[in-house]
Amino acid sequence: MSAEARAPRAAGPVATVRRAVLWVPDWPVVAAAAEAGLGIEAPAAVLHGKGLVAVSAAARAAGVRRGMRKRAAQRVCPELEILGHDEGRDAREFEPVAAAAEQVVAGVEISRPGLLMIPSDGAARFHGSEAALAEALVDAVAQSGGESQVGAADGLLAAVMAARASVMVPPGESADFLAPLPVDSLAYAAMGRERLAEAEALVGVLSRLGLHTLGQLAALPAGDVLARFGPFGAWAQRMALGQDVAPPVLRRSEEDIAVEQDFEDPAERVEQLAWAARDAAQRLDAALLAAGMRCGKVRIAARTVKGDTLERVWRTDVATRSGAFAAHMTDRVRWQLEGWLSGTGDGPEPAPLVSLALIAEDVVALGDEQSYLWGGSSGNDARALRALERIQGLLGIDGVLAVAEQGGRSPRDRVHALAWGQEGEPPRRVEHPWPGRIPDPAPATVLPVPAPVQVLDAGGSPVVIDRRLAVTAPPTWVRLPADPRDARARAAHRHPSSGHVGGDGGIVWEKARPVEAWAGPWPVAERWWAPDADRRAYMQLALRTSDGEPGLAVLVAFASGSWRLEALYD
Amino acid sequence: MFEQARGDRLAAARAALKEVEARVGVARDDSDRAWPVDDAWRALLPEGLPRGRVVSVGGSTSLLLALAGQASQRGAWAAAVGMPTVGVVAARRRGIELSRLALVPEPGVQAAAVVALCLEGVDVVMAGERLALSESDRRRLTSRAREQGALLLSAGPWAGAEISLDVERVRWTGLGAGDGRLRGREATVVVTGRRLGPARRVRIALDADRAMTVSRAVGAAGADAREEVA
Numbered sequence: 001m002s003a004e005a006r007a008p009r010a011a012g013p014v015a016t017v018r019r020a021v022l023w024v025p026d027w028p029v030v031a032a033a034a035e036a037g038l039g040i041e042a043p044a045a046v047l048h049g050k051g052l053v054a055v056s057a058a059a060r061a062a063g064v065r066r067g068m069r070k071r072a073a074q075r076v077c078p079e080l081e082i083l084g085h086d087e088g089r090d091a092r093e094f095e096p097v098a099a100a101a102e103q104v105v106a107g108v109e110i111s112r113p114g115l116l117m118i119p120s121d122g123a124a125r126f127h128g129s130e131a132a133l134a135e136a137l138v139d140a141v142a143q144s145g146g147e148s149q150v151g152a153a154d155g156l157l158a159a160v161m162a163a164r165a166s167v168m169v170p171p172g173e174s175a176d177f178l179a180p181l182p183v184d185s186l187a188y189a190a191m192g193r194e195r196l197a198e199a200e201a202l203v204g205v206l207s208r209l210g211l212h213t214l215g216q217l218a219a220l221p222a223g224d225v226l227a228r229f230g231p232f233g234a235w236a237q238r239m240a241l242g243q244d245v246a247p248p249v250l251r252r253s254e255e256d257i258a259v260e261q262d263f264e265d266p267a268e269r270v271e272q273l274a275w276a277a278r279d280a281a282q283r284l285d286a287a288l289l290a291a292g293m294r295c296g297k298v299r300i301a302a303r304t305v306k307g308d309t310l311e312r313v314w315r316t317d318v319a320t321r322s323g324a325f326a327a328h329m330t331d332r333v334r335w336q337l338e339g340w341l342s343g344t345g346d347g348p349e350p351a352p353l354v355s356l357a358l359i360a361e362d363v364v365a366l367g368d369e370q371s372y373l374w375g376g377s378s379g380n381d382a383r384a385l386r387a388l389e390r391i392q393g394l395l396g397i398d399g400v401l402a403v404a405e406q407g408g409r410s411p412r413d414r415v416h417a418l419a420w421g422q423e424g425e426p427p428r429r430v431e432h433p434w435p436g437r438i439p440d441p442a443p444a445t446v447l448p449v450p451a452p453v454q455v456l457d458a459g460g461s462p463v464v465i466d467r468r469l470a471v472t473a474p475p476t477w478v479r480l481p482a483d484p485r486d487a488r489a490r491a492a493h494r495h496p497s498s499g500h501v502g503g504d505g506g507i508v509w510e511k512a513r514p515v516e517a518w519a520g521p522w523p524v525a526e527r528w529w530a531p532d533a534d535r536r537a538y539m540q541l542a543l544r545t546s547d548g549e550p551g552l553a554v555l556v557a558f559a560s561g562s563w564r565l566e567a568l569y570d
Numbered sequence: 571m572f573e574q575a576r577g578d579r580l581a582a583a584r585a586a587l588k589e590v591e592a593r594v595g596v597a598r599d600d601s602d603r604a605w606p607v608d609d610a611w612r613a614l615l616p617e618g619l620p621r622g623r624v625v626s627v628g629g630s631t632s633l634l635l636a637l638a639g640q641a642s643q644r645g646a647w648a649a650a651v652g653m654p655t656v657g658v659v660a661a662r663r664r665g666i667e668l669s670r671l672a673l674v675p676e677p678g679v680q681a682a683a684v685v686a687l688c689l690e691g692v693d694v695v696m697a698g699e700r701l702a703l704s705e706s707d708r709r710r711l712t713s714r715a716r717e718q719g720a721l722l723l724s725a726g727p728w729a730g731a732e733i734s735l736d737v738e739r740v741r742w743t744g745l746g747a748g749d750g751r752l753r754g755r756e757a758t759v760v761v762t763g764r765r766l767g768p769a770r771r772v773r774i775a776l777d778a779d780r781a782m783t784v785s786r787a788v789g790a791a792g793a794d795a796r797e798e799v800a
Contacts, residue, residue, distance in 0.1 A: 384647040395674070400674055402671075403658045414659050444635055445656070445657055446660075570631050
């Protein structure tokens, strides 16, 4: 990880470190299959963007290769299970493997999920030989339920390649070991996706120049390589020579600061949990204090009797409220548990809870918190946050929302709202192109649920937009739904002259308003490949008010045969 | 000549320092009584947005958001109570800093308590039209706003409002018969107030297309707002 950040700058030689590498073949597939509950023998592949990024052994035997398009892979192997790409999952699932390796060697470096670096000198002496160390590592990982290969060599690339071949390269022979290997191998030393893309580009150029093995690359004069390929080329050559560019960064195993509590009786009512929430918050506060740490986020996790796990992350602004952390956290935990027990939020069905855990995240040592340049968060901020928290106490967590702008096409999609203080999915990027987006100015009133509206032509019959976006007639009249409290509109609705035939049903419409000017239709077809497909045509209408002046402008959408009022430019 | 230039530079430096201080909250400028507003809004509110008072805005959510945006740009916290349909993107375009905006869309029967709590902690509170507030609640909230020095912007009429702004007429430009799109909007606002004498009508550009504003700004800086006599 950090090797990747430093690599391009490392100009001077770094002492080459002998290391053992533990490699779990096809890690992204293994992690994804484990999460999806698939067996190891099932053909599976992980898809990211346009191509497959990892392929399981069974799928490879059927002819599926990395980099294949989804359709090509499915043609070769129809029963192939395509799994989604998730770097977070890969890293999370790898944690037990790293922990298992740490049982054997103290201090390992996770280069990327699926690849562990282990300094081999001391450990090999302790276990007797490198072969014994490798055996111990493979055993330990196998006990945690994984399959792995271990190799050892001098330098990063040589060690990785040794692990893939499951051999021990004697000291000083790394360059010879690497020389016959194809230049594509450079990709295995690139940690991180950008570096990987860079490496693949370089490999392409090298093979077009007729350099097919690492030995040929290593034999070139270093100055010429730097001049032609820049720092990345120099890095590649050093890799090919079996040298290192940065010393390994070892992982220190630090225990999470967390408190956990199991309930003897499953808790169904929030009164039962009020005490537990308070107790857990106080214990977390004490644990943080004992470790001399503060945290920026707290993850609240609970398990139900049905075995579902519920998790939410909350920001805590402890720098400004060191004394009140326990009380502050107690409220958060209580609200969260209330929400889960009442089932108001999304997620699984409410069920009694059997355990509660609080985990501190973004942990920093006490005194290391970053504060603002000009004297910290001002008194105003603290005052406002306090007031908003009290309102949340009054109305519940979802009573107060924090909003952000996000990318999207319709005005409704462009709002990202979360309960105040809660962490959730990040907003969609605004910078991405959103073809078909409704242009500015943005409407000041956006209906959360579109309301019905009538768009009529001069004769009073509804305007229709056909599949080829032809408008049957220019819109001339618009009838908006009336305010439900408007007694006069209700009375007019009940009058027989408006076609009323008794009963209380039907939408109460306002008087028709003449259309002053209009634009559209602007078609938008979103997610046509998915079940939540949405296809509509937008129109902007400027309406004349009753006194003959232009006034309100509205955004209406035509979808599946009817008009909906989306937003008002009021 | 040299003296003149030096004076100008000193004034510019002072203004910059003042702005930074106001932004980070070290010192409040003379805005203890009112939030200052941009030049374009001077015709509407020559004295700025009065703190501790109620300003009612009728007929236009955009105008309400624009006024809140004037204060938010200067570091104020804002809350919108009982406005479930407020357009967040519009709020941002009108200068409201979304990290300092909280929405309380459905306060329900707790409306009075929620608005009172907001007034305690938040500088600008926007109150929606449909809040369940009785006349006596409104009176109490008016005096609460005065005690706390918070600005209460009410959508719709509010008895005891210091200033009432009602959008009387709106003229849109940019839309044709099936072509174009909404671009610019000119609104005529009726300004009435307890201490303002007879009603004034002010014409103001609520939305202005980027390209159009630039070309107009060259002609006359103050052309955005024109005043008419009632």
